[in-house]
């Protein structure tokens with residue numbers, strides 16, 4: 001599964017909070033950069049998740065090179081989109097605001113404009129993402145792929161469905177035009193929304209709900225990424241005390257009744273958990289989108305871990 | 317590991333104390349706030365005989381169903397099928413309907429005609445359903461309503477699944493600042509017949525207004541100033557009510573419980589929140605560390621389990637025991653990680669009582685499951 005298995009150019013990564021969106025988005029940006037490509041990793045929620053993950057200073061509103069893929073040519077740039085900056089940049093296209101822009105920010109005008117209408121904020125953010133995705137520098141595409149660390153499943157439909165949200169407020173004018181442009185990009189094969197989940201009930205349920213919502217909006221859903229998967233231990237094992245006791249004796253470990261019973265109950269709890277995970281996995285497979293699994297990394301996600309996840313995503 | 321272990325949180329004492337009137341469960345998203353709130357409510361009713369209401373926000377579907385919450389009707393419903401015979405307690409539960417709560421606030425504070433104008437305004441429609449902070453504000457509002465009705469011995473409040481735990485404390489202030497803020501007043505100036513806003517404010521604001529008009533269309537500014545004018549009569553009320561609820565939250569009748577999962581981000585949020593509660597002089601009762609793990613026996617260490625699993629694998633005929641030992645090792649590693657993470661909180665707040673609730677093998681979505689969590693909460 002190489003780059004060809006990730007055909008879109010704009011990869012939107014969503015999932016329930018805490019399931020690993022930022023981690024997976026970063027790993028995907030690294031993986032897609034391998035082989036001499038340039039990718040852009042974007043975040044939009046003002047949380048500096050990318051900087052934290054890579055151990056960097058907070059990112060400015062600028063596209064900066066932050067990493068190179070493991071054992072290959074290529075480069076990942078990162079951008080933390082700030083809605084205020086995006087609005088100023090946008091206004092600047094029509095008016096030369098200069099210092100007036102800074103003054104506006106000081107009196108809270110920008111904050112005001114982007115909070116009064118959350119739809120406006122979203123169209124500015126997605127508008128910036130679209131701009132980066134479609135930008136060319138002297139006839140060459142600026143980025144081979146753009147990966148967006150997107151808002152969580154609960155908000156993703158509204159976030160991506162920009163036209164409906166802004167139509168309520170702006171019925172014409174440049175914002176309307178802008179949101180129409182974003183909307184058609186998001187509904188084209190250039191875009192693919194990937195959903196990250198854990199094998200737990202709520203994340204799976206929310207993933208399935210989001211897939212349904214996006215499908216109804218005609219926004220293309222790509223892969224389901226099962227993160228934090230555990231190795232399939234004890235499949236079909238017969239967990240008798242006799243068997244465990246024999247094993248403990250063979251290993252020269254304590255084999256008193258309490259130890260044997262303890263080991264047995266832990267193993268049984270593990271199997272209960274696994275059964276639940278199996279049924280959740282089956283539910284995900286029914287959604288009919290390719291499922292990729294990433295393992296739970298023992299030591300958490302450091303740079304090596306991230307590289308490993310990126311290679312797994314690319315099928316290396 | 318922390319060298320001071322935190323004192324054990326006595327949940328039963330808290331729930332039984334008639335002076336405790338409000339328990340607020342807060343923490344980062346997904347840590348188990350709603351589950352904890354529901355479990356506390358059940359225990360307060362069944363074990364302590366209190367007439368309890370639980371205000372839940374966005375509960376998992378199956379949990380809501382198990383409490384009989386099938387519709388979002390914004391009024392408490394008595395939970396059936398629980399065991400309060402011995403104590404005479406009652407459990408009522410409700411799900412917050414943010415939009416309806418906002419509508420009700422508008423209705424009680426203005427004339428029917430004004431209310432109708434407000435409801436028809438596209439800004440109100442956008443804001444009452446999507447403004448970040450509205451849900452937090454409305455949760456506070458509903459809490460204020462439940463408290464002033466004075467029908468309950470105990471109100472247990474769940475908090476919205478915010479990005480950050482602090483949103484619950486900050487959002488109402490942000491919303492009311494916004495509603496009676498300078499920016500809206502500027503926009504309103506012409507609508508109130510005073511001098512035009514353009515002559516009042518800096519040149520940059522003029523540029524901005526023209527830019528906004530140009531980009532969003534003039535209709536938008538008209539709608540906006542209509543919205544502001546219609547809400548004008550309510551500004552005072554908004555602010556006043558938020559302030560009142562804030563005062564109740566500072567009162568000893570309230571107890572805050574921080575809920576955290578033993579994960580880095582959740583614990584960091586809990587620590588921020590604890591600092592904030594201390595700074596605002598709000599009564600922090602304790603920390604619930606939810607979804608922790610435990611071993612069933614302690615005679616085999618991590619190193620021993622791993623070495624033995626490798627040895628058995630190499631010998632090749634004790635596959636089941638080898639894998640069972642790997643499960644044990646995985647559990648020990650997870651517990652190590654959890655203890656390390658939790659210590660970040662307990663080291664910083666050694667005086668805050670804490671209790672750990674183990675992760676159940678499956679999600680909690682029935683009354684029995686809540687009872688199990690309640691028992692675990694009681695230590």
Ligand SMILES: Nc1ncnc2c1ncn2[C@@H]1O[C@H](COP(=O)(O)OP(=O)(O)OP(=O)(O)O)[C@@H](O)[C@H]1O
Pocket residue numbers: 015016017018019020021022023024049152227228229294295296297298300301580
């Ligand atoms: N495969 C993995 N193995 C081990 N730890 C992981 C893995 N994936 C993610 N994590 C850890 O899980 C935590 C949450 O991950 P991450 O921040 O990527 O999630 P998120 O979905 O972006 O969260 P949020 O909703 O808060 O933005 C982090 O501490 C991360 O290091």
Ligand SMILES: Nc1ncnc2c1ncn2[C@@H]1O[C@H](COP(=O)(O)OP(=O)(O)O)[C@@H](O)[C@H]1O
Pocket residue numbers: 201202344345346347348349350351352375376477606607673674675676677678679680681689
């Ligand atoms: N101790 C626990 N053991 C197992 N599952 C739990 C436990 N606590 C919570 N859960 C599950 O975790 C999920 C999130 O819990 P919830 O209470 O909805 O979190 P929050 O309200 O903080 O977002 C739910 O599916 C719930 O059943």
Ligand SMILES: [Mg+2]
Pocket residue numbers: 021022023049149
């Ligand atoms: Mg993130």
Ligand SMILES: [Mg+2]
Pocket residue numbers: 349350351373374375474475476477
């Ligand atoms: Mg909740």
